[in-house]
Amino acid sequence: MLQEFNTRFSNLLLSLSDAIDIASPQIASHQMRTAFLSWKIASAAGLPEGQIEKIYLAALLHDIGALSLEDKIQLHAGFEVTDVDTHCVLGEALFDLSHLLKPAAGIVRYHHKPWEAWHESIDSPGVVESQIVYLADTIERSIVRDTYILHQTDELESKIASLSGSEIHPDVVGTFFQVSHQEDLWLDLVSPRLYSLLLHHGPFRGVKIDQDDILSMASTFRHIIDFKSRFTATHSTGVAESAAMLSRFFGFTESETTRMTIAGYFHDLGKLAVPNSILEKAGKLTKEEFEIIKQHTYYTYTVLSTIGGLSVIAEWAAFHHEKLDGSGYPFHVGADRIDVGARIMAVADIFTALCEDRPYRKGMGKRQIKDILVSQASKGLLDERIVRILLENLEEITTKVKSEQRVSRDIFEMKFQKVKNCD
Ligand SMILES: [Fe+2]
Numbered sequence: 001m002l003q004e005f006n007t008r009f010s011n012l013l014l015s016l017s018d019a020i021d022i023a024s025p026q027i028a029s030h031q032m033r034t035a036f037l038s039w040k041i042a043s044a045a046g047l048p049e050g051q052i053e054k055i056y057l058a059a060l061l062h063d064i065g066a067l068s069l070e071d072k073i074q075l076h077a078g079f080e081v082t083d084v085d086t087h088c089v090l091g092e093a094l095f096d097l098s099h100l101l102k103p104a105a106g107i108v109r110y111h112h113k114p115w116e117a118w119h120e121s122i123d124s125p126g127v128v129e130s131q132i133v134y135l136a137d138t139i140e141r142s143i144v145r146d147t148y149i150l151h152q153t154d155e156l157e158s159k160i161a162s163l164s165g166s167e168i169h170p171d172v173v174g175t176f177f178q179v180s181h182q183e184d185l186w187l188d189l190v191s192p193r194l195y196s197l198l199l200h201h202g203p204f205r206g207v208k209i210d211q212d213d214i215l216s217m218a219s220t221f222r223h224i225i226d227f228k229s230r231f232t233a234t235h236s237t238g239v240a241e242s243a244a245m246l247s248r249f250f251g252f253t254e255s256e257t258t259r260m261t262i263a264g265y266f267h268d269l270g271k272l273a274v275p276n277s278i279l280e281k282a283g284k285l286t287k288e289e290f291e292i293i294k295q296h297t298y299y300t301y302t303v304l305s306t307i308g309g310l311s312v313i314a315e316w317a318a319f320h321h322e323k324l325d326g327s328g329y330p331f332h333v334g335a336d337r338i339d340v341g342a343r344i345m346a347v348a349d350i351f352t353a354l355c356e357d358r359p360y361r362k363g364m365g366k367r368q369i370k371d372i373l374v375s376q377a378s379k380g381l382l383d384e385r386i387v388r389i390l391l392e393n394l395e396e397i398t399t400k401v402k403s404e405q406r407v408s409r410d411i412f413e414m415k416f417q418k419v420k421n422c423d
């Protein structure tokens with residue numbers, strides 16, 4: 001019997017925010033720092049608690065619409081060279097997919113809208129909220145990361161002062177100046193302990209979430225992971241659905257099956273840290289490129305296992321490239337450490353990947369898929385009981401997986417590809 005979830009909303013949000021920015025030292029903690037500043041400015045403005053939480057939530061994930069690592073680095077470096085609006089539109093669409101994120105979708109949509117482009121008053125809720133994130137984002141991106149923070153605050157303040165009245169409303173700038181003389185604000189902002197500071201003292205600190213909430217967040221995150229590339233646009237959907245069906249056939253309870261679905265949605269979370277140039281490479285990967293691919297399950301594990309209450313899900317999600325004989329990666333655990341859930345995930349992942357097109361090959365037919373799975377089971381790499389369940393129910397599983405993947409494909413093509421193609 002699995003334990004009840006004992007997960008804090010702030011813990012889940014901070015870890016997912018971190019997962020998006022983990023990929024590169026240039027953007028590490030960018031969203032978390034923006035959220036910290038937004039929280040401080042919104043608090044100094046005396047906004048009500050609910051509004052502060054909404055601003056903080058938007059800021060923590062404000063760039064989720066920048067789907068590739070390359071996009072994120074470009075945006076962080078400066079707007080002049082790039083299209084700013086696309087990631088705002090996609091970010092809003094992703095926020096709209098989860099009931100937990102939806103209230104903050106409008107802030108994400110307008111987090112790059114300068115004050116002079118607004119026609120409403122600064123007192124309108126949507127305006128002040130977006131302007132606070134706009135300001136916090138601008139400050140964070142202006143920080144020179146290899147220079148001591150207190151040696152650059154004067155310059156940061158002058159830069160913000162120069163934007164007052166044009167890009168940022170003077171009242172919002174004024175609120176920032178109420179707190180910007182405090183050294184502790186800047187030292188906290190760049191502290192490696194910022195995660196734990198926000199977890200223990202930041203917004204949502206007392207808020208617990210249940211299994212359905214986590215499912216809803218995981219469901220949104222699978223799209224963020226998958227929509228990075230058209231080749232993987234429905235991959236996590238397929239893995240989650242096949243893993244759920246296999247676990248049901250295996251005899252898991254409904255609650256355990258839901259956890260498999262969550263683990264399936266999150267299994268490739270660490271791929272957020274892999275550049276698209278590698279994910280979409282048409283030829284064979286070099287040894288160096290494959291070493292970069294290997295970090296994805298490591299990150300899936302470190303991110304999920306730091307969220308209280310998700311340790312079993314972390315293993316089910318992150319062990320999908322481990323093999324029963326210990327020859328997998330990156331943990332090299334063997335049969336004694338890989339439980340049934342993780343064994344199911346490994347089969348679900350290979351099965352789904354073989355069905356899908358990749359840049360270097362077409363999706364395979366049933367015969368070929370069957371041969372590969374049987375051969376891996378007979379070599380003691382995959383659990384043969386699970387491969388048998390899959391093959392015995394191949395028609396039913398394939399039909400259901402394809403129908404779930406069609407739904408995700410529709411979201412991808414209607415909302416995401418269309419917007420991307422308008423660039
Ligand atoms: Fe942005």
Ligand SMILES: [Fe+2]
Nearest residue numbers: 267268296320
């Ligand atoms: Fe993977």
Ligand SMILES: [Fe+2]
Nearest residue numbers: 239267268349
């Ligand atoms: Fe995968």
